[in-house]
Each structure stands twice: as C-alpha cells, then as structure tokens.
Amino acid sequence: MNADLWGFHLLENGHGKARIWAPAAEHMSLEIGARTIPMDRDETGWFEAHLDQPVAGEAYRFVTQEGRKVADPASRWQAGTVDGPSLVTDPKAYSWIHRDWPGRPWHEAVTYELHIGTFTAEGTFLAAARKLKELAELGFTAIELMPVAAFHGERGWGYDGVLAYAPHPAYGKPDDLKHLVDCAHGAGMMVILDVVYNHFGIYGNMLEQYAPQFFLKDSTPWGPAPDFSRKETRSYFIENALYWLSDFRFDGLRFDAADRLVAQDQPWLVDEIADRARNLLPYRTLHLVAEDARHVTSPLEWKGGRAPSCRAVWNDDFHHAVHVLATGETVGHYADFAAEPSVGVRTALAEGFIYQGQARPSKEGKRHGEPSGHLPPTCFVNFLQNHDQIGNRLKGDRLSALVEEDILKALTATLYLSPQIPLAFMGDEFGTRQSFYFFSDYPSEVHEAALKARMEEARNFGGSLYEKEFRAPDPNKRTTFLASKLQRPLAEDARSTSWREFVRELLAKRRSWIWPMLERLPSTEALVLPAPDKVIAVDWRLGNHKLELRCNLGREVATSPTTSGEVFYSLLAEPGTKALPPGGAIFASSGQADLQG
Known part of the structure; x- marks a missing residue:
C-alpha cells in the first residue's frame, strides 16, 4: 500500500x-x-x-x-x-493572481492578529480580504489569522479544532481562504496562520473512536493530546503544515503551545516541519513562530550548519511585565512579574526572556528558562495584548480600558519603535475600547462544565478583580460572539481617527529608522541604563547603529538619561530633555556602535 x-x-x-x-x-x-x-x-x-x-x-x-x-x-x-x-477538492482549481509573490524578510514584519469570525460583520474570508488594503496603508505588513481549522459548532476562537485540514465552514470555502491570502499578497502583506497541534477539541472529535492510538492516554486541559511518538500522528500534522504552506501559500505558521509537541526519542515536531518545509519549498521565504512556555533558545539558534527552526517566539514575558507595570494587577499569570515590573520590562526589551534560569514562583521555585541576550531582538514577538490576554478576562477588556491614554500611547510607541517584532490585536489601530470576549458554541449538555472552566481560566487574567455584582457574559450565547465583532463605526470618531494617524506615523518611522538597523545584524548588544522606577532607558547596538529609548510609564515627571543620537520621534517630551512627563518618550539613533557613548 x-x-x-x-x-x-x-x-x-x-x-x-x-x-x-x-x-x-x-x-x-x-x-x-x-x-x-x-x-x-x-x-x-x-x-x-x-x-x-x-x-x-x-x-x-x-x-x-x-x-x-x-x-x-x-x-x-x-x-x-x-x-x-x-x-472532494481540486487543489489546482484556484487561479492565483499574485503567483510570483516573493514574500517579505522577517525584520519587516509588523503583525496584525485577527479572528475571521469577528473581524468583519460578515465574519468570512471574503469579507476580511476586502479590509486588508486599509491595514497595509497604515503600515502593517503581516496578518496573523487565529486558527481556522474546522471545529464543533458555528462560532469559537478556533483552538478546539477537530478537522485540521478543513477551513471552518462558517468562514467560507477553501478557495475563499486562498483568495484572502492572494489579496494580502497583492497588498504587500504576509499571512501567518495559527495552528493548533498540541490537542484536539473535545467536541466533534471522531478520530478517537477508530484510532485511539493517535492520542496519549493523558489529555491536556483543552482536549485529547496527540501521541507524537507515533509516525502516523506525526505525519498527520507534518503533512498539515506543508499543506497550508504549499496549497494555500501561507507565508508562515504560528505553533500554539509548541512546547507540547514533543515525544521521547523523537525530534521536536517543529524541527521536522522546518526541515521538510525548507526541502519542499526552497524558493519560498517562510517564517515559523512558536508559542513556547519552556523559554529555551535552541529553536532560534543555528546548530552545526542547520538553520534555526523558528524565526521567533511569542514573548509573554514582555506582555506580563508591561501589564503589571501599567495596571498594577498582580494576580494569576502576572504574579511572577509582580516584584519588579520595571526591571522586567527593561530586561525583556534588552534581552528577550525575563526568566533566564531564575527561580520562578509559579514553577514551585524551580529554575526556569535560558539566557537569551545573545539572540537578535527579531527573535522575539512583542505585544501589549493579544486574543488571550483580552478575551480571557471576564469583561474582555482591553488595555485601552485599563490605563490612561498617555501611558497607552507611550507603550504603543515603545512596541512599534523597539527592535523586536511587534504584534497588534485587531482594533488596536484605532485604539478601540470595545471588549473582545471568549465565545463558544458547545453542546448544551456540557454548558455548565464549560462555564466553570471558563471562570477558572479567567482567574489567571485578572478575573478576581471585578466587582462582586458583575455577571460575566455567557460564552455560549450568540450575543457574546456578536458583541465581540469589531465595530468599525466606532473608528470614525475623532479619537479613533487620531489613533489611526498616530499608528500610521509610528509605522512610517519604523520603516525609515528601525528596518535599516535590522536588515543585517552581524552582532547585537543592549544596555539597560540606570533610571527611576517606571522609567525605561535602553540602548541597543544593532550592527553599526545605535538605537536609544527613553520612556516614562509612571504618573509623575521623572528624570531620564539623555540620548546622544538624532531624535527621530518624541512623545510629550522635548529632544535632549532629562525630565520626562508621564507618557513621555524619546527615540534616537546614530551610527555609533559604542553603547557607552
């Protein structure tokens, strides 16, 4: 056979x-x-x-x-x-318009994460495709789609898929998804797909009935865990990754919970996918990104002449430290970053991971992570929020609803003008305060159990901080899904228009000033300068360039080290000043490589 x-x-x-x-x-x-x-x-x-x-x-x-x-x-x-x-599908039926799309280099990635079902009123691939040009005109160069593999029911985030190859029917046909990718390429944008290989959804999974050997005996908290020691299981997911990259021409994949894609005496699944993709598509510019809770650096390093498997990892450390510093919340996932959040933010900007081998409270005091300061900053995807940190809050409240406007703008400038790869969540481009909830379409008989699990997860994202009389929206009600649809009419008011222009200016500065520094990085080095609490002062040496950041995330005027290079962007602060107002930020650059200068 x-x-x-x-x-x-x-x-x-x-x-x-x-x-x-x-x-x-x-x-x-x-x-x-x-x-x-x-x-x-x-x-x-x-x-x-x-x-x-x-x-x-x-x-x-x-x-x-x-x-x-x-x-x-x-x-x-x-x-x-x-x-x-x-x-039955004919993979050759779709006629590609931008067949010769060359892709983009990774250092140019400015990523916009979106959920197909709520990005537009229609909630379809075709409707999303019609909105891409305006994102490209703002300066975004990549979109990252939350998972689109078919799952039980009509609506959901997509992380409980059970048919990994089939685009979710509510979003449209396979050729509609190809059209979305085609339109993105026509607008000069890469498309990254979030794939979930660490578990299957609990509902609608028939594979367990005739192939129980596909799964481990122990499940994950989210559903049955595939057994990656079996070649049949591995082939299912490896073929799936290659299918998205080749048939749909995605520019890359983001692997959800990639630290779970392991088995004894087997290579990490992403390593094998990377090797197979390079062999199958040697002429393509591809980007693999991991969500990896291990804080290890090997996926990002050259090994004996073999290229790194991943371009970058999502850096939750940066987000968590920023969130604690800006909001004061220290519950759940944020507890590990409560002691010195300013130090954490500085470390994340200078070195990547915050936990690089130190004892971690949530790990029962065990040492966690590896030193990461030797890696280029482009190995880390930074974000102020994403679907997880918004939607897993009971109110679905964004950072824009939690912090003052001047602090939010300073954080946004820091995100876009630092040398790491920035990621925004849909609606960030106009500073929306609209909630984005967790929503589902689970069978009615498991509704109560699912709701209880939802409340447990929310505790890790500040769910215990709400007033006692607050009633969380029921994730299984259609109204919760509809309330999460991005309301574009809200983007037409004066504040939203101002935010769009703010983001447009920042991304133009990134193209002009940051990209040239990142194009070739023979070496990188970063220096954290002494500064008062809540003041961030970091200098990077990026090849022959020096990039300087000064930012005050506190509520009082604070003294900051001065910059020595040409100021190319400032926010609420005069170039050359030592006194930064709340939300003040200065970014400077020079050709000088001496970080002590």
Whole structure:
C-alpha cells in the first residue's frame, strides 16, 4: 500500500484515492455519491480505496464496521458541520493572481492578529480580504489569522479544532481562504496562520473512536493530546503544515503551545516541519513562530550548519511585565512579574526572556528558562495584548480600558519603535475600547462544565478583580460572539481617527529608522541604563547603529538619561530633555556602535 498523505486526493489520471488510518477497525468503506467502495486494510491499520472519475465538490464519508458515517479526519472541505460529509477538492482549481509573490524578510514584519469570525460583520474570508488594503496603508505588513481549522459548532476562537485540514465552514470555502491570502499578497502583506497541534477539541472529535492510538492516554486541559511518538500522528500534522504552506501559500505558521509537541526519542515536531518545509519549498521565504512556555533558545539558534527552526517566539514575558507595570494587577499569570515590573520590562526589551534560569514562583521555585541576550531582538514577538490576554478576562477588556491614554500611547510607541517584532490585536489601530470576549458554541449538555472552566481560566487574567455584582457574559450565547465583532463605526470618531494617524506615523518611522538597523545584524548588544522606577532607558547596538529609548510609564515627571543620537520621534517630551512627563518618550539613533557613548 502506498503510504503517503492522509485524506482524499484527485490523481493526475482522473482517478481518486482515499486513505484513512483506523487501527481499531477491521473493516472500513468509502461512501461517495451513490457509491460504496470497500477499502483495503494493511497490517498497520491504514485503509485505502481507489475510484474512477471523482468530481470536485462531491460529498463523501468513511463508514466504520458498525455502520457509523464519519468525516474524513483530513477533510479539505466540509459541507457543513464537522460531523457532516466531506467534499472532494481540486487543489489546482484556484487561479492565483499574485503567483510570483516573493514574500517579505522577517525584520519587516509588523503583525496584525485577527479572528475571521469577528473581524468583519460578515465574519468570512471574503469579507476580511476586502479590509486588508486599509491595514497595509497604515503600515502593517503581516496578518496573523487565529486558527481556522474546522471545529464543533458555528462560532469559537478556533483552538478546539477537530478537522485540521478543513477551513471552518462558517468562514467560507477553501478557495475563499486562498483568495484572502492572494489579496494580502497583492497588498504587500504576509499571512501567518495559527495552528493548533498540541490537542484536539473535545467536541466533534471522531478520530478517537477508530484510532485511539493517535492520542496519549493523558489529555491536556483543552482536549485529547496527540501521541507524537507515533509516525502516523506525526505525519498527520507534518503533512498539515506543508499543506497550508504549499496549497494555500501561507507565508508562515504560528505553533500554539509548541512546547507540547514533543515525544521521547523523537525530534521536536517543529524541527521536522522546518526541515521538510525548507526541502519542499526552497524558493519560498517562510517564517515559523512558536508559542513556547519552556523559554529555551535552541529553536532560534543555528546548530552545526542547520538553520534555526523558528524565526521567533511569542514573548509573554514582555506582555506580563508591561501589564503589571501599567495596571498594577498582580494576580494569576502576572504574579511572577509582580516584584519588579520595571526591571522586567527593561530586561525583556534588552534581552528577550525575563526568566533566564531564575527561580520562578509559579514553577514551585524551580529554575526556569535560558539566557537569551545573545539572540537578535527579531527573535522575539512583542505585544501589549493579544486574543488571550483580552478575551480571557471576564469583561474582555482591553488595555485601552485599563490605563490612561498617555501611558497607552507611550507603550504603543515603545512596541512599534523597539527592535523586536511587534504584534497588534485587531482594533488596536484605532485604539478601540470595545471588549473582545471568549465565545463558544458547545453542546448544551456540557454548558455548565464549560462555564466553570471558563471562570477558572479567567482567574489567571485578572478575573478576581471585578466587582462582586458583575455577571460575566455567557460564552455560549450568540450575543457574546456578536458583541465581540469589531465595530468599525466606532473608528470614525475623532479619537479613533487620531489613533489611526498616530499608528500610521509610528509605522512610517519604523520603516525609515528601525528596518535599516535590522536588515543585517552581524552582532547585537543592549544596555539597560540606570533610571527611576517606571522609567525605561535602553540602548541597543544593532550592527553599526545605535538605537536609544527613553520612556516614562509612571504618573509623575521623572528624570531620564539623555540620548546622544538624532531624535527621530518624541512623545510629550522635548529632544535632549532629562525630565520626562508621564507618557513621555524619546527615540534616537546614530551610527555609533559604542553603547557607552
């Protein structure tokens, strides 16, 4: 039996081939249209069927020996729900307009994270595509899509997918997603896809019934955990990553909870995906990014001539320290950063990780992380907030609703004009104060259990700080989903217009001043200067350039070290001044590489 590729594939000769791994089954058949075709089984549990003249768009299902009809676990297109029929797809049917898109180098990434279902009123790929030009005109060069793999129900964040290859039907057809990527490339924007390989969703997961060996016995808090020691499990996800990168031409992937993609005596799954992607698509500029709670540097380092697997990691440390410093909240995830948040922010800007081997309270005092100051700043994706830190709060409240406007602007300037890779969440471009909630469409019988789990998670993001009489929106109600849709009419008022111009100016400064410093980095070094509490003073040597940041995140006028280079941006502060007002910031640059200068 030809052991390649999961799922249904159209062959060059006009025939079709369907494959499914079902080791717990003795018999399987393929039901397609009016035909039922018995499938051949090999000794490892792979079933395969060949057929004449399948048609793109034709519905099919696999039928178990008990007569249960199930979707293809590698379905490329679902007719409706995840437990409905799959549809045959022709991967060559879409006609690409920007077929020769060259991609963009990583140092030019200014990323905008969005959720397809709430980014527009329509909540579709096609509607999102129509909004990309205005993001590009502001200066964003990449969008990052929250997961789009099909999940149970109509609405959700996407982190409980069960059909990893099928775009969620409520968002549109596979070719609609290709059109979105095509439009982004036409606007000069990269597209990064958030993929979830560390678990399957709890609801709608039929794979457990006929392939329980696909999963570990112990689940994650979010759903069944794949067993990455098995080649069949590994192939499912490796093929999936290559499918998104090749068939849909995504410019990169962001791996959710990548620290869980491990197995004894096996390479880290992302390492294998990186190697396979480089071999398959050597002419493409690809970017792999990890969310990795281990705080390790090996994914970002050259190893014996082998290029790093990842361009960057999401730096939660930066966010958590900034959040504590700006809001004073110290509960849940923020407790580890409560002692000296100013020191934490300075360290994150200068060196990347804050925890680089120190004892960490939430790890029962165990040492956590590795030294990261030797890495280029572009190895870290920084953000003031993302879907997690907003939506996991019971009120779904953004930083704009928690801190003063001048402090928020100083933080935004720091995000965009520091040498790390900046990421914004949808609505940040006009400073929206609109809530973004956690929402779901779970089965009614598990509603109470899901709501309890939601409350537990919210405690890690400040959920215990709300007034006792506050009633959190029910995640399972459609109204909670609708309330999270980005309200663009709010963007037309004077404040929103001012914020757009503010962001536009910052991103123009980043293009003119920061990008040239990051284009070639033979060496990097950073120096944290002595400064009062809540004042951030960091100098970076970026090749032959020197970049200087001075920022006051406190509520009182504070003294800051002066800058020596040319001031290219200032906020509420006069160039050359030592006295920074609240929210004051100065950014300067010179060709001098001496950090002591």
